[in-house]
Amino acid sequence: MSPASSDAQWYEAKVPPPLLGLAGLFLQHRLAPAGGGSWPRRAAGLGLSGGAVALMGSAAGTFRRRGTTVDPLHPDRAEQLVTDGPFARTRNPMYLGMAAVLAAHAVARGGVLTWLPVAGFVAAIDRIQVPPEERALHRVFGQDYADYTRTVRRWV
Template identity: 45%
Template sequence: MVGMYLVSDAEVTFEITRTLNFKLFVLAVLLGVAIALAGGISFRKASTTVNPLKPETASSLVSRGIFQYTRNPMYLGMALAILGFAILLGSWLSLLGVVAFMLFIERFQIKPEEAALTERFGEQFTQYKKHVRHWL
């Protein structure tokens, strides 16, 4: 997000009005927080780990609630909040920060998590992946 801020003055903006950009920022952040919290709550209800650094300690595969629509609600929520920040900045170039986040999290967090979950839950996780997308 710091990088997004630093490049935000480097080029043409898409700001329609400061008020509209702020409203869209708030909407994106609130939606992102709600989606991320829904994922955390679903994990807590299932009494399984929320720690993304230890997916191998998951005690159950959560596929209800928000997890019916996205396999990664916490990361989706973060991406929406970052998108909101880019909208607030009103910078086309800062939108690359959202893409960079998604590519980074996909490579260094989601892939290792899904490998651990495949090892832990086998066919159950494989079937889940067939029906629910990474992001949306």
């Protein structure tokens, strides 16, 4: 079995990152202190989540305008290497946005334990999701992708 086909099978078998984010939100609800957060916490969380959603929307829109896939389970289907818009600052603006939504929810709800799903999401994306994506993108775009990874950080 070639490396490309083994990566393709790995991609087909895993959970989409948005579902991991939703699982994190559910877990945060379970871990949050009773009564929810104060109005200043909620306002701060709302502001942060607005920025996070805008970042994810901008990234998805950039992909769509460039005519390439948004599907994180099949990065090998990418037809364009997108390096403009939010991708000029971070290689993973959608994952960064998802992590920021979880952080916003942790701020809004309060409590130390609500930060555990944020850390778990970032660790899972950084260690499980991103490396195979990067290998697939390197196979598809070669030196152009290698150059991009040297100039733009994975997160921020």
